[in-house]
Amino acid sequence: MYTILFEIRESLLIALRAIRANKMRSILTMLGIFIGVTVVVLMSTAIKGIDNAFQTGMSALGSDVLYIDKWAWFEHDEWWKMRNRRRIDMNDFYAFKEQAKLPLAVAPVINSRQTVKFGDNRIENVFLNGSNSDYVQTTNFTFSMGRFYSEIESNSARHVAVIGSDVSNTLFPRGDALDKEIKIGGVNFRVVGVLDEQGSWILGNFNPDKQVFIPIGTIFKNFQNQSFGTITINVRAANPLLLEETKIEAEGIMRKIRGLTFNEENDFSINQQEGLASQIDQTVGVIQFVGFFITGLSLFVGAVGIMNIMFVSVKERTKEIGVRKAIGAKRRTILGQFLFESSTICLAGGLVGLIAALLLSKIVNQFLPTSVQWDAVVIAIVVSLITGLIAGIAPAYTAAKLDPVEALRYE
Amino acid sequence: MNIINIEHIAKVYQVGFEEVHALRDVSIRIDKNEYVAIMGPSGSGKSTLMNVLGCLDTPTSGKYDFNNQNVSEMNDNQLAKIRNKEIGFVFQTFNLLPRSDALHNVELPLIYAGVPTAERKERAKQALIDVGLENRIHHKPNELSGGQRQRVAIARALVTNPSIILADEPTGNLDSKTGEEIMLLFNEIHCKGNTIILVTHEEYIAEHAARIVRLKDGLVESDEKVLNRYIPKLNSANVN
Known part of the structure; x- marks a missing residue:
């Protein structure tokens, strides 16, 4: 040895x-x-x-959230079929919210891309989200300043906005965004909240920090015709374990609302973050x-x-x-x-x-x-x-x- | 007592389709403390004999006993061990490791013998002192003269206290004065009781030995004592 x-x-x-x-x-x-x-x-x-x-x-998206949408996010095979689906409108959302018992929160969402300005500062191609005050409960948002818009502001379609950290940094380099009047696509909005940075890098062209959130009423009034746009219904389960049951319930309610008979296919898709994950x-x-x-x-x-x-x-x-x-x-x-x-x-x-x-x-x-x-x-x-x-x-x-x-x- | 006893040794090389009989039938006995010169013209088989005696090569036929061990049937590892412990080589071209200093060159055989670091450094140093190189211990070969390089090689050969010293044309690359100094060193080594085998083709170098074996065409031509042996004068030893 x-x-x-x-x-x-x-x-x-x-x-x-x-x-x-x-x-x-x-x-x-x-x-x-x-x-x-x-x-x-x-x-x-x-x-x-x-x-x-x-x-x-992904965790910003929330693992226990369902997204009821006209489109299936992660399947592209039957695009031509989905194209012919009826749009999902606010009436579907109200009916869904009325009937759904399991979700923690339900919120309608519709998007647009707009330029946002404050004085000489501008940021283009901002992802504009219109929703109601329940939206914040379908996310894991934390605020560096202010708050999300309230139910009253949402219902009465006030011109208030919650802005992402990139938007805030671009328009307000000194970090004094709160209560300032910004112009979104030429319309005045008052900043009521600024979100914490969520990690500005993610695959593709979606940057979670380059978003602005406004009441859905104002988006219909200024940027999207309510009788054309199709909305997404964000549904947050009470806890991740109930996600599957919530999904089954959601599917049943949606089929009922849309008046589908038993032998008709779903004319909507229920998307999950899992699809993105895979x-x-x-x-x-x-x-x-x-x-x-x-x-x-x-x-x-x-x-x-x-x-x-x-x-x-x-x-x-x-x-x-x-x-x-x-x-x-x-x-x-x-x-x-x-x-x-x-x-x-x-x-x-x-x-x-x-x-x-x-x-x-x-x-x-x-x-x-x-x-x-x-x-x-x-x-x-x-x-x-x-x-x-x-x-x-x-x-x-x-x-x-x-x-x-x-x-x-x-x- | 015989240290080396070879009987009817033959060595055949295959060169292409031709068989070359480098050694045909050689028998030699060498006793302890002998000083033997092996001579012969090129092609006489003296290099082959030297390789066989040095256990670098095994004979095709015949028997080789080294210290009563049958070398002709040993495997590579056993031969390496014999070379390491029993034989000290001195080459014409010195064959030192060029990038290592004198001390490392001398301690190398002790490394292969498994001697612990402190002891082998001490022994290597002593061997260098014995050949008169106490001031050159950390010199590399290219910082030494030819004679000094050969002294390092001799120290390396002696450091393991081998049974025989095998010197192949040790003065071949040296001028005659330096060569004479080296031969004097061999004489001293011989006087201390070592057995030396000297391979050379020069008569006046061979005459330093006490016995000359002459080879020709793979056979022993003559094997006789040197009558008027040349003993180098000690006073030239102090010239370093």
């Missing part, structure tokens, strides 16, 4: 000596693994960061696969490079191997020396790559959310070590079985 430990230690020391003696070559070899590991770790960090951003964005999971899955494939490839190229350099190194040190054998190095000693050399180079490259990736992820964090994955860190270290062993094994074996007489004669 002691002898084996001794041999391992000595092989390691000899390998370190050889690495130090050939600094340039060792550094160039490390570069391959360094790049591979940096990219892998950075990749996993970014992917996890994006995933986390999705999750944050779509996001798919997207992230694809990104992950492509990412790891490409970065895996770069690690592989690095490994081939190391193998190549180790072969050259064996060739170049043929005489040295001969001398070592002449003075008593066994096959396994030579094998160990070269294996240790390649795996030490790879491990060092991997560790430096890891540090670089962690530093870079801090920079990338300025543009994209990142989140360091400790399992990826461990995997990166293990992978670089294994790469070193695999890349080293063939050259090391070649070195170990060299004939000492031939090797000594080599010039």
